[in-house]
Amino acid sequence: MPIETPPEDPGKHHHFSFIINGVHHQTGDRIQDARKLLRTSGFDPADDHVLVELLRPGSRSVGLDEDVDLAGESEKEFRAFLIDRTFNFTVDEIGYSWGSPTIAEPEMRDIACVPDGKALVLDRQDEADLFLDEHTTIDLAARGTEHLRTQKRTVTVFYKEKPYELGPGNYTGAQLAAVFGVPSQYILDLVTEDGEFKEIAPNQSVHIKDGMHFVSHPPCGQSS
Numbered sequence: 001m002p003i004e005t006p007p008e009d010p011g012k013h014h015h016f017s018f019i020i021n022g023v024h025h026q027t028g029d030r031i032q033d034a035r036k037l038l039r040t041s042g043f044d045p046a047d048d049h050v051l052v053e054l055l056r057p058g059s060r061s062v063g064l065d066e067d068v069d070l071a072g073e074s075e076k077e078f079r080a081f082l083i084d085r086t087f088n089f090t091v092d093e094i095g096y097s098w099g100s101p102t103i104a105e106p107e108m109r110d111i112a113c114v115p116d117g118k119a120l121v122l123d124r125q126d127e128a129d130l131f132l133d134e135h136t137t138i139d140l141a142a143r144g145t146e147h148l149r150t151q152k153r154t155v156t157v158f159y160k161e162k163p164y165e166l167g168p169g170n171y172t173g174a175q176l177a178a179v180f181g182v183p184s185q186y187i188l189d190l191v192t193e194d195g196e197f198k199e200i201a202p203n204q205s206v207h208i209k210d211g212m213h214f215v216s217h218p219p220c221g222q223s224s
Contacts, residue, residue, distance in 0.1 A: 016030050034046070035047075038051055038064075047064065050086055052080075056077075057091070086099055087100070088145045091114070105135070117153060122147075155168050156210055158213045158214065170206065172203055176214065183218075
């Protein structure tokens with residue numbers, strides 16, 4: 001549905017700014033459709049492109065014939081892609097549209113307004129969740145909508161009653177023993193949610209999660 005433009009003071013000439021792919025543009029028209037925005041910015045033919053508006057957080061695909069109101073306190077920001085389809089993902093249950101089959105972690109972090117103190121995590125059903133770093137690129141075309149969440153960059157685990165801040169991911173029993181300062185020859189135990197003690201072999205991989213508790217015991221079985 002076209003956006004109705006309110007009458008303007010004929011004695012004033014307004015300029016409206018917008019950003020596409022990091023470049024600032026100006027126009028005298030407050031209301032423009034996506035096709036005109038693309039052409040004004042040099043993305044011609046417009047029909048070969050997809051225009052995505054960054055909402056921070058969130059993003060949406062703008063139809064070529066859809067009107068955009070450029071008025072507002074801040075410049076509207078867009079990304080233009082030479083492609084004929086969009087890809088979708090969510091971050092903390094907020095939906096995003098994207099015009100490329102891949103997106104790098106820094107770009108995702110930027111448009112999702114993820115603070116430095118938090119990490120992006122890709123939820124995976126059949127394997128351990130993937131913690132993204134600045135070198136990670138997500139393939140949005142590999143399957144359906146990708147679901148991501150944010151969480152603090154470190155997790156807190158406990159050895160006996162002492163807390164340790166660790167980077168998320170997988171650790172071997174030997175690595176954890178070194179971090180905790182487990183006495184030589186002692187065996188590391190994971191305290192399960194049921195209160196049971198599960199021995200962790202030195203070469204066994206453990207996926208660290210927030211709030212895990214560990215203890216250790218000597219080979220004879222006496223707790224320590």
